[in-house]
Every structure is written in C-alpha cells, then in structure tokens.
Amino acid sequence: MDQSPEVVAFIREALGLSPDARADDVAALYQSMETELPLQPDIVFKEDERLYFVEVKLNVTSIDTIARMQLLRELWHRREPGRPPVELVLAARTIRPREEQLARELGIRVIKLPRTLGPPLQSEFKPSKSRITSEKSWKIVSRLLKEKSTSIRQLALKEGVSYGWAHKTVEMLISQNIAKKNDSYVQISDVKKLLNGIAWERPMKNMSIAEIPTSFSDSIPAARDITSMLSDQNVPFAFTGYTAGGLYTGYAVRQDAIYLYLDRKNLNLFSELFKAPFNKSNRNCIRAWIYAPDRDIFTDTQQKEGITVVSPAQTLLDLAGFGYSAMDLTKALVNIYDAL
Missing domain, CATH: 1.10.10.10 (Winged helix-like DNA-binding domain superfamily/Winged helix DNA-binding domain)
Structure with a gap:
C-alpha cells in the first residue's frame, strides 16, 4: 500500500510519537544493528530506545501478514537478545475481525487507516508538530x-x-x-x-487491547465487584470512558459494557477472574473493554460509588477519544468540569 508522507504522518500521530521519530532507511537500521534478517518492516519509527516496526496494508484478510510480523519479532530478539524492544504495528484500511483479534492477542497494535488522508480528514482539525493530548x-x-x-x-x-x-x-x-x-x-x-x-x-480504539465477555449482567455492580477484587490483588486499574463519565455526570449511559485501563501483563489474571464461558445464556452479558495506559493514569484515581475511576481530566480526554458516539456525554462533562 501507499507509504506517502500523509500515511506516515497519520501513523506517527496515532502512535503518539514526535515528528522526528522515523528511520527512513530500514536497510541502514539493520546495518547499524549488525543484523541480517530475511524480513523487513515497511516503516520503522525510533523514539528514545524503542523501535516500532510497522506493516502497511490495504486489506488484511488472512493471517499471513500477522504470522510474518510475529516471525520478524522472534528473529529480531533471538539473534541478538540485547537489541532494543520492538513494538509491532499493523496499519490497514480494513482488517477482518478474526485477524484483528489475533493481532491484539499477540500484542500487535492495530491502526485503522482512513480511506482518504486528504483535506476532508483534516477539515476540523489540522495536526501540528505538538500534540494537545500529550x-x-x-x-x-x-x-x-x-x-x-x-x-x-x-x-x-x-x-x-x-x-x-x-x-x-x-x-x-x-x-x-x-x-x-x-x-x-x-x-x-x-x-x-x-x-x-x-x-x-488520540482515538481510544488505538489503545484497546481486549474485549472480554464477563459473567456480570449489570454494568455498575460489575464495575464495583471488579474494583473490589482487583484492589485485593493489588492490580493497578481504573475505569474510564462511559463508565467514569456516567459516574461523574450522573447521566445514564451504556449498560451493556464497562471500560477500564489495565496493564497488558494483567490481562490473563483479569480473564481468569471475570471472563464468562460462552453459552447462549450469556450472549447479553456485560463486556469489558480494556485499554492499555499511554501515561500515568493510576496516580490520580478517584472513588465513585465504590468504583475506582480515572481523574476528571483523564475521563474527559478519553471520552473525547471515542468521537461522535460519546459526544453528548463528553459535552455534559465539559459543562460541569469546572465544578469537579
């Protein structure tokens, strides 16, 4: 697929990197690391000591691309264990749900590219070198x-x-x-x-790492029980999005899901504690949307009705990141924000 400056800039922005975080010559990077690998990413971003290997595709309809990316990561670390850590990124306009879920399970970040990166995309907001969401x-x-x-x-x-x-x-x-x-x-x-x-x-979908069906049937009791159990396990977490927004504003919000931050390393524990086995009777159970934090969000948490939630500032940032679907709740939070 096209790797135009617009595409590169969009991916860089989605990853939250600085404008200079790009290695233009992948071959030169390999040479500097004294490595020879049969596979190369389409784009490499480098910021501080972290590398981002990016595959850019028009459509992802099979596991071939994901398997290739996973192999590249394995070879990168196995041939020289001391190399900088690599985060795999798959940027595509369309990806089948099965492949997207597999990518996320393997720790591959998925970025959805818009159909056009021209003026229509930028009509409301023109990105600059700095970021208002840093x-x-x-x-x-x-x-x-x-x-x-x-x-x-x-x-x-x-x-x-x-x-x-x-x-x-x-x-x-x-x-x-x-x-x-x-x-x-x-x-x-x-x-x-x-x-x-x-x-x-900073679209929230880019930080989503899992969607887990739980054994709960009501969102607020679910959030309250999860708060109690994860706190007992000393696991850092905090509810955000519609869950936190509803608690701060008092607005009735979606009752079919809960939204929380959780470190990737704690996903297995969360699944062990709360994931419901699939059967026909739990198709309408509460689903937990889990996001990986991109900053320190656990220090300034608050307690609302026995539920640990992110700060009002973080809640507003995250709700805005849901875009149009959460606009009414986001505006409601803005209206009372000075009182929080």
Missing part, C-alpha cells in the same frame, strides 16, 4: 477548561509545568482557533474543535 499539554488544556479564563503563568503554576511549555501549548491552541487571548488572559473559544482535535490525535 501528557503535559493536556494538563494545560484541562486546567484552562476548568479555570475558564486565566493567564499562562497561572496555568503553569497550577499544573507544575514550565512557563515555556504552557506558553507553547496555548500558542498551539490559538493557532488552531481553539483558544483566544484577551490581553494577558486566555480562554477556550471553540470546544467542538477541541473535542474533534482530541478524537483525531
């Missing part, structure tokens, strides 16, 4: 939503970031027509554009 930038953005109108200096002081970073974030928001400045005060001027920008930069 951990430090989001501290400034969420604080600005809470304060309504404040100075850059106060934003930096209240969130414990440098004045330079706060200034850079505010200027980025202004350049995107998301915020405006009046003398020394700044305020969000277009909430809709902000939410659309978040959905483009």
Whole structure:
C-alpha cells in the first residue's frame, strides 16, 4: 500500500510519537544493528530506545501478514537478545475481525487507516508538530477548561509545568482557533474543535487491547465487584470512558459494557477472574473493554460509588477519544468540569 508522507504522518500521530521519530532507511537500521534478517518492516519509527516496526496494508484478510510480523519479532530478539524492544504495528484500511483479534492477542497494535488522508480528514482539525493530548499539554488544556479564563503563568503554576511549555501549548491552541487571548488572559473559544482535535490525535480504539465477555449482567455492580477484587490483588486499574463519565455526570449511559485501563501483563489474571464461558445464556452479558495506559493514569484515581475511576481530566480526554458516539456525554462533562 501507499507509504506517502500523509500515511506516515497519520501513523506517527496515532502512535503518539514526535515528528522526528522515523528511520527512513530500514536497510541502514539493520546495518547499524549488525543484523541480517530475511524480513523487513515497511516503516520503522525510533523514539528514545524503542523501535516500532510497522506493516502497511490495504486489506488484511488472512493471517499471513500477522504470522510474518510475529516471525520478524522472534528473529529480531533471538539473534541478538540485547537489541532494543520492538513494538509491532499493523496499519490497514480494513482488517477482518478474526485477524484483528489475533493481532491484539499477540500484542500487535492495530491502526485503522482512513480511506482518504486528504483535506476532508483534516477539515476540523489540522495536526501540528505538538500534540494537545500529550501528557503535559493536556494538563494545560484541562486546567484552562476548568479555570475558564486565566493567564499562562497561572496555568503553569497550577499544573507544575514550565512557563515555556504552557506558553507553547496555548500558542498551539490559538493557532488552531481553539483558544483566544484577551490581553494577558486566555480562554477556550471553540470546544467542538477541541473535542474533534482530541478524537483525531488520540482515538481510544488505538489503545484497546481486549474485549472480554464477563459473567456480570449489570454494568455498575460489575464495575464495583471488579474494583473490589482487583484492589485485593493489588492490580493497578481504573475505569474510564462511559463508565467514569456516567459516574461523574450522573447521566445514564451504556449498560451493556464497562471500560477500564489495565496493564497488558494483567490481562490473563483479569480473564481468569471475570471472563464468562460462552453459552447462549450469556450472549447479553456485560463486556469489558480494556485499554492499555499511554501515561500515568493510576496516580490520580478517584472513588465513585465504590468504583475506582480515572481523574476528571483523564475521563474527559478519553471520552473525547471515542468521537461522535460519546459526544453528548463528553459535552455534559465539559459543562460541569469546572465544578469537579
């Protein structure tokens, strides 16, 4: 499939990497690592000490691509155990559900490419070199939503970031027509554009690592029991998305699923504790959508009705990442955000 700059930029953004995180010459990378492998990825991103091997496909309709990627990872580590860790990424416009599930079970990150990467995709939000959803930038953005109108200096002081970073974030928001400045005060001027920008930069589907049918039949009791049992096991976790959004706002939300962050290493334990065996009677059971955290989300958790949830700022970020399907709940959270 086409590996145009637009495709490369989209994948880079979806992975949350900096604009410079790309090795243009895969052969040169292999040579620098003094390795000879019969397989090569289509694109390699390198940030800090981590490598991302990316396969770019139009359609994935068989396990051949996934098997090839898994073999590449095995050879990469077996021939030289001390090499940098590799994360496999499969970017495709379409992928069959069976293949997508297999990829996720093998720890291969799946990115869905849009049919077009031209102007229609970018009409609501034009990506820049910086990201409003990065951990430090989001501290400034969420604080600005809470304060309504404040100075850059106060934003930096209240969130414990440098004045330079706060200034850079505010200027980025202004350049995107998301915020405006009046003398020394700044305020969000277009909430809709902000939410659309978040959905483009950090879609929650890209962090999904599992969908597990549970033995529960009601979402809130399910979240409460899971909170109790995982806490007893000292497993880091926190509910997010519709689950946390409903608890913060008091809105009735989806009752057929729960949404939580969990480290990948704890997936097997979660399945052992909560996964329901398939039979006709549990087709309508509560499904647990599980996401891998891309930042520290376990430090600032809160308790709501006996349920451990992510912070209001993280909840807002994640709800916006669900896009249009969660827009009503996201706006409801925005409306009360200054009171949380």
